[in-house]
Amino acid sequence: MLRDPDVIVIGSGPNGLVAASVLAGIGLKVLVLEANPKRPGGAVGTEEGTLPGFRHDVGAAFFPFGRPSPAFRHLRLEEEGVVWRNAELESCHPAKDGSVACISRDPDVTARHFGTAADGDAWRKLAAWHGKIESTLLDALLLPVPAIGPMVRIGFLNALKLIRIMTSSGRGFSSRLFESEAARRVLPGLALHVDVGPDDRFGAALGYMLGLTATTGGYPVPEGGAQSIANALVRIVERHGGRVELGRRVSKIVVRGGRASAVQLDDGDEIAAKEAILANTGAPSLLLDLLPPEAVPGRVLGKMRAFPRGWGTFKLDWALSGPVPWSSELARKSAVVHAGESLDDLSEFTRRVRSGNLPEQPYLVVGQQSLADPTRAPRNQHTLWCYSRVPPSIEGGWSAHRERFADCVDDRIEGLAPGFKKKILGRRIVAPPDLEKMDANLVGGDLGGGSNAWHRQLIWRPVFPYFRYRMPVERLYLCSSYAHPGAGVHGMCGFNAAHIAARDIG
Numbered sequence: 001m002l003r004d005p006d007v008i009v010i011g012s013g014p015n016g017l018v019a020a021s022v023l024a025g026i027g028l029k030v031l032v033l034e035a036n037p038k039r040p041g042g043a044v045g046t047e048e049g050t051l052p053g054f055r056h057d058v059g060a061a062f063f064p065f066g067r068p069s070p071a072f073r074h075l076r077l078e079e080e081g082v083v084w085r086n087a088e089l090e091s092c093h094p095a096k097d098g099s100v101a102c103i104s105r106d107p108d109v110t111a112r113h114f115g116t117a118a119d120g121d122a123w124r125k126l127a128a129w130h131g132k133i134e135s136t137l138l139d140a141l142l143l144p145v146p147a148i149g150p151m152v153r154i155g156f157l158n159a160l161k162l163i164r165i166m167t168s169s170g171r172g173f174s175s176r177l178f179e180s181e182a183a184r185r186v187l188p189g190l191a192l193h194v195d196v197g198p199d200d201r202f203g204a205a206l207g208y209m210l211g212l213t214a215t216t217g218g219y220p221v222p223e224g225g226a227q228s229i230a231n232a233l234v235r236i237v238e239r240h241g242g243r244v245e246l247g248r249r250v251s252k253i254v255v256r257g258g259r260a261s262a263v264q265l266d267d268g269d270e271i272a273a274k275e276a277i278l279a280n281t282g283a284p285s286l287l288l289d290l291l292p293p294e295a296v297p298g299r300v301l302g303k304m305r306a307f308p309r310g311w312g313t314f315k316l317d318w319a320l321s322g323p324v325p326w327s328s329e330l331a332r333k334s335a336v337v338h339a340g341e342s343l344d345d346l347s348e349f350t351r352r353v354r355s356g357n358l359p360e361q362p363y364l365v366v367g368q369q370s371l372a373d374p375t376r377a378p379r380n381q382h383t384l385w386c387y388s389r390v391p392p393s394i395e396g397g398w399s400a401h402r403e404r405f406a407d408c409v410d411d412r413i414e415g416l417a418p419g420f421k422k423k424i425l426g427r428r429i430v431a432p433p434d435l436e437k438m439d440a441n442l443v444g445g446d447l448g449g450g451s452n453a454w455h456r457q458l459i460w461r462p463v464f465p466y467f468r469y470r471m472p473v474e475r476l477y478l479c480s481s482y483a484h485p486g487a488g489v490h491g492m493c494g495f496n497a498a499h500i501a502a503r504d505i506g
């Protein structure tokens with residue numbers, strides 16, 4: 001037991017662990033309290049969920065920010081034992097009509113497999129331009145708002161071009177750039193990883209970032225599973241004298257003299273923090289449940305009660321007797337395969353989810369980790385990971401729908417990979433309530449830390465004027481994906497919050 005911590009971090013998701021690593025690294029005594037009794041990492045973890053010997057990622061599985069994120073570069077994850085593995089191709093977008101577009105880290109390979117020759121050429125030019133600005137762009141988007149230095153460094157003409165892209169809808173940008181349906185469905189399909197549909201205003205930004213980062217570092221997976229990232233971060237915290245305690249749910253933050261001074265745990269324990277408390281929790285949970293109501297301005301309480309959540313997530317894991325027999329040769333080599341026939345199919349999917357209905361043709365993000373990392377499954381066998389986006393709650397409850405919807409997902413994969421169902425040895429269904437049970441931040445299965453729509457970003461994340469990690473109570477900081485820059489495993493919410501807390505601590 002670590003006594004008299006300087007800093008308490010509530011939650012051991014990647015952002016909480018990054019914040020703890022940074023603060024422990026500058027000599028502060030850091031205690032991380034994690035509700036999950038089994039493992040650290042929040043939505044970044046790995047469990048044998050189907051059959052013995054098959055290791056499935058419980059949440060995040062592909063890590064485009066794993067190498068380029070300033071937080072992970074600073075912490076040198078690779079020196080802590082994280083080994084990145086890439087599949088031969090990064091993201092494949094096949095359709096039942098046989099058309100396909102595919103992203104590779106090699107621009108020539110992508111150009112050959114991106115709809116038409118003209119589309120391949122357009123992609124090659126876009127990727128070449130992106131490669132030149134990526135590191136400055138990542139600084140501009142990931143560092144605390146406003147990241148003036150990187151914004152200036154990006155240059156006037158590049159900035160104009162970026163503004164034109166980022167103010168478009170996914171459909172608008174894709175249709176302007178590409179002529180084939182195969183190429184047009186790629187970037188808007190990627191934006192549906194969160195709750196951004198093809199026709200949403202400013203929706204091109206997310207698809208652009210996910211698609212173009214795949215051209216540089218790709219979508220790598222860590223050897224052994226996502227858990228190895230969380231475990232590496234725990235080792236860094238502990239090497240600097242910090243401690244991560246599991247099965248320790250924080251139920252209250254004690255405020256004395258306007259300052260966050262201690263936490264109370266479910267089991268009745270109270271632990272004081274000498275310098276600061278960082279919350280790797282949901283913003284509504286922090287401001288409505290953990291803090292006493294008199295410590296939070298009434299306007300903020302109102303905003304949190306009406307907090308706009310992202311969509312739910314319906315996840316599946318399979319143990320397979322062999323690789324997925326995709327009709328598309330490219331899909332057989334790709335880390336991630338996306339199911340979505342066309343822009344119109346993706347728009348219809350978005351409408352169904354927004355109207356609270358289960359999609360009949362679910363859009364799918366399918367992950368083939370064991371292609372790049374054979375340690376995930378017994379010899380010659382494979383794991384498969386997949387999610388679709390769904391309404392956070394559903395009439396009749398999930399228990400009435402989960403099996404049928406899971407069968408619908410199987411059917412969609414079978415349509416693109418005849419013979420898939422025959423390879424299934426085991427299947428695990430993870431519906432929105434299961435995700436929330438595993439990690440309280442995933443409310444209704446929302447994987448994005450709240451909505452990722454344009455008006456929930458930058459100075460509006462999680463609520464104006466608290467967008468720079470400091471909360472309405474002194475020495476209390478929000479360090480989860482509910483803060484800027486939001487969802488994804490980049491650790492930057494934790495990294496930025498830790499630097500601001502360190503500055504305040506002096």
Ligand SMILES: Cc1cc2nc3c(=O)[nH]c(=O)nc-3n(C[C@H](O)[C@H](O)[C@H](O)COP(=O)(O)OP(=O)(O)OC[C@H]3O[C@@H](n4cnc5c(N)ncnc54)[C@H](O)[C@@H]3O)c2cc1C
Pocket residue numbers: 010011012013014015016033034035036040041042043044058059060061062063064248249250251280281282313315387435438439440441442446447448479480481482486487488489490493
């Ligand atoms: C199914 C799924 C697939 C995803 N796929 C990807 C992907 O491929 N690539 C990618 O980059 N991102 C992906 N994401 C998103 C990514 O996992 C999240 O954006 C990221 O994990 C957010 O990190 P975090 O540290 O903010 O919070 P989390 O990872 O959610 O961790 C929060 C932690 O805080 C703990 N906690 C909360 N409240 C308390 C409390 N009161 N007391 C103690 N502990 C508490 C929780 O138990 C949890 O461990 C995915 C997410 C899901 C769910």
